[in-house]
Amino acid sequence: MSFQSPWWLLLLPLCLLPFWLKSRQGQWYSWVAILPQDKVSRLMEQGLKALVSALLLCVLLALAHPQGPEKVVQRIGKGAQTVMVIDRSVSMDHPFAGDVTSGSAAEIKSTAARRLITKFIDSRPDDMMGVVGFSNSALYGIKISNNRDAIHAAINAATSPSINQTNIGSGLTKAVTLFDNIDSTGSRAIILLSDGAGKLSPRVKATLQTSLKKNKLALYWIVLRQPDDVSIFSKNVYDEDRVPTAVALDRYFQSLGIKYQAYEADNPTTLQNAIQDIGSRENKTIQYPITIPGRNYSQDFAALGLMLGVLILLLKNLRIYSWKNT
Structure with missing residues (x-):
């Protein structure tokens, strides 16, 4: 005790x-012997x-x-071990399309992401999830856990604005390390949510390729884009030194030899569809310990x-x- x-x-x-x-x-008595x-x-x-x-x-x-004393019991359900890697750059605090001052702006990207990710978490009670934010560097949110209150708090923190930088490599590198001390059961995936891309150094590329394969991780990338942004699914041919960063990053992910799927979302509906598709792909039997x-x-x-x-x-x-x- x-x-x-x-x-x-x-x-x-x-x-x-x-x-x-x-x-x-x-x-009080005058003589105790009388008692x-x-x-x-x-x-x-x-x-x-x-x-x-x-x-x-x-x-x-x-x-x-x-x-x-605490008790540790094994729980079996349907779900996955996932880590949400969320862009915290200032641009995530902009609407999907339009201008905030015009009165016709759509929902803020970070607000839509927070709302839909929260709904995704609540619909999958057996999932274990970790959270990593990133801007100029990785921002640790929570280790892989099934504590829903802690996950919600980490999602709220990761969808708040930060500074105007997008260091995807730092966020992904940190996310991969969260799987190092977790036993593999069922599906394991990283979900990258960003409205931009960035260049990865050769060192980061080598580290990611080794770590993703070692931990047998699937990778999903949801690109939150404006209508005039370059599409990663474009068939355009670019000179080698003029390839858009988003297209180059998508090509790198495809070359890793792992389970990879990319999505583009230019409004809350397409973002919701992407999250739902990932949920249908990563829904296997999962077993994990729960501390009571x-x-x-x-x-x-x-x-x-x-x-x-x-x-x-x-x-x-x-x-x-x-x-x-x-």
Whole structure:
């Protein structure tokens, strides 16, 4: 058993106070010898002191919040181990199309992403998910977990604006490391959500290629684009030194020899369709441990203390205040 507030246990010696303090209650008699021997009263007095000590003990233990041992159980369901890698650049705080000042702007990209990802998480209760944000560098959100409250908090943080840089390589590199200490069960995937691309250094490319294959990860890239942006699915032919960064990044992902799928979303509906398609692809049997917290015994000790208090009040009213001659 452990205690959440163990410092209350330092006051445990106070439980001996009832035996140390002497009662001033009773009657004054000129000669004690005239009083009959009353062993029952003496036993009740000692018993009452013991009950008061037990009451103090219950109060201190309740304040210390004793908790039983945790249990780890295996849970089996349908889902995947995924890491959301979310762009936190300033451009994510812009609408999908139009101008904010014109009154005709569509939904903000980060707002739509937060709303749809939250819906995606809630529809897949068996998923284990981690979150990584990135702007000029990786921004750790949460390790791969099934704690929904923590995941929601990390998604909210990752969809807030940051600075005007898009370092996709840093975000992906950090995301891959989250799988290193997690046993593989079922599907494992990285979902990259960004409204732009960036150039990857040869070192980062080599690291990603090795790590993605080692951890047997699938990669999904959802590109949030404006209507006039270059499409990664374009059949245009570019000079080698003039290939758009988004097209070059897509070609690199295709060359990795892993399970890879790219999507383009220029409005909330297409973004939702992309997320739903990923969900249908990554939905296999998954097994993972769940830690069940131990029972908190504070309420039990508080209830016991309340019953002892009522019993003490009843016993205190059983006193005989004086002896009368018969």
